[in-house]
Amino acid sequence: MFALMQSTRTQSLHLFIDPPTGLKAVVAIHSEKLGPALGGCRYLPYADDESAMADAVRLAQGMSFKAALAGLSLGGGKAVVLRNPHVENRAALFEAFGRFVDTLQGRFIVAVDSGTSTQDMDCIAQSTPHVTSTTACGDPSAQAALGVFAGIRATSQARLGSSNLEGLRVAVQGLGNVGYALAEQLHAAGAELLVSDLDPGRVRLAVEQFDAHPVTHDALISTPCDIFAPCGVGPVLNGQTVMQLRCAAVAGAANNQLTTLQVADQLETRGILYAPDYVINAGGLIYVALKHQGEALSTITAHLAGIPARLTEIFGHAQAQKRSPARVAQMLAERLLYP
Structure with missing residues (x-):
């Protein structure tokens, strides 16, 4: 994983687990050169943990390039919440993920992506202000x-x-x-x-x-x-x-x-x-x-x-x-x- 991070110039990779909800999450921050990293949160099944981390790293690089070429004062990041086929409380899962995002102290702003919804972002917003594409903001x-x-x-x-x-x-x-x-x-x-x-x-x-x-x-x-x-x-x-x-x-x-x-x-x-x-x-x-x-x-x-x-x-x-x-x-x- 370090080799992939070096080849993509990814700044940092953050992992988080929350046993009560079953949360396993990854946040990759590629760059904060132009501003805080913003990226979507994917909620998908992965073959293994390494595949999830690699996906987050590659997508975070793309977000940095996307923000830079779009003229936005933002860096690039990406989040992945590994999807478990048996989730008892989806709302609690994303509230826990929001607590994880909040520990990054504004370095990463999370948005909707494949497998997540504005309602999931609402749950994240219960734990952190560093979230967009909530119901109030609207689906992009x-x-x-x-x-x-x-x-x-x-x-x-x-x-x-x-x-x-x-x-x-x-x-x-x-x-x-x-x-x-x-x-x-x-x-x-x-x-x-x-x-x-x-x-x-x-x-x-x-x-x-x-x-x-x-x-x-x-x-x-x-x-x-x-x-x-x-x-x-x-x-x-x-x-x-x-x-x-x-x-x-x-x-x-x-x-x-x-x-x-x-x-x-x-x-x-x-x-x-x-x-x-x-x-x-x-x-x-x-x-x-x-x-x-x-x-x-x-x-x-x-x-x-x-x-x-x-x-x-x-x-x-x-x-x-x-x-x-x-x-x-x-x-x-x-x-x-x-x-």
């Missing part, structure tokens, strides 16, 4: 989807020569809160949707409401489309899956889409434009961060509008330098974090 999923939708239009402009999505085939992998909201916006824009999700109920809804075409989860990545939009959990692009892609661009809401930067180089070699995940999906972070600071919705919306411009800037640098947009984005973020 809609704003996250709005940012990704704007980013897909910018990606389409850069790769296909037009930001008009009407008639484009977009493959949405994952129909969680953000993925489903994104599918709704794409449908309204006239895109033809191919969808998959591990929950067949979510797929049926998308078929009924958006005239989407259902595709099995494993087959979607190799289905011909204009834009592949990964919106699930975990890295979906590796050396093998990249070779299966039959699309012009990859632009989606998921975090940590690439297993390594070398995968981004493979995409570049194949002529597939990649929208760096922590740039295109910054809308949720922008919303929870500015909401936590008390900013008005108009200010938040104006900040969200900067996502496509940032992507366009990165695409321009990448084309000029004949490099992957992922490498350009990381270089720009590191300049801000490690001047």
Whole structure:
């Protein structure tokens, strides 16, 4: 784990257990260079404790890059609460996690993420003020989807020569809160949707409401489309899956889409434009961060509008330098974090 922390320049890793509630939690703080670390709390099952810690470390780095490139005065962090199939009192579990967050004395601000809800954040708020995306603040999923939708239009402009999505085939992998909201916006824009999700109920809804075409989860990545939009959990692009892609661009809401930067180089070699995940999906972070600071919705919306411009800037640098947009984005973020 120290090797991973060193390679990602992660500042600290914090572990916490609470036997009465069964809580086992991890918080990774990647950087506090630009401000306190803010990151979501995942509540998912993991194969083992090391996998949970590694996930937190990698995601925390992405949050630092995301905050830096979004122009926010924040560092990056990530929390993981390991999901036990038998939890007697979920509210007590997250209240205990809130006590853990409070021991970090404001160095880490927690937000909603995969597997958690605004109600969970309300429970955390019983024990610490260092929490956002509570019921009062609202779920950031809609704003996250709005940012990704704007980013897909910018990606389409850069790769296909037009930001008009009407008639484009977009493959949405994952129909969680953000993925489903994104599918709704794409449908309204006239895109033809191919969808998959591990929950067949979510797929049926998308078929009924958006005239989407259902595709099995494993087959979607190799289905011909204009834009592949990964919106699930975990890295979906590796050396093998990249070779299966039959699309012009990859632009989606998921975090940590690439297993390594070398995968981004493979995409570049194949002529597939990649929208760096922590740039295109910054809308949720922008919303929870500015909401936590008390900013008005108009200010938040104006900040969200900067996502496509940032992507366009990165695409321009990448084309000029004949490099992957992922490498350009990381270089720009590191300049801000490690001047």
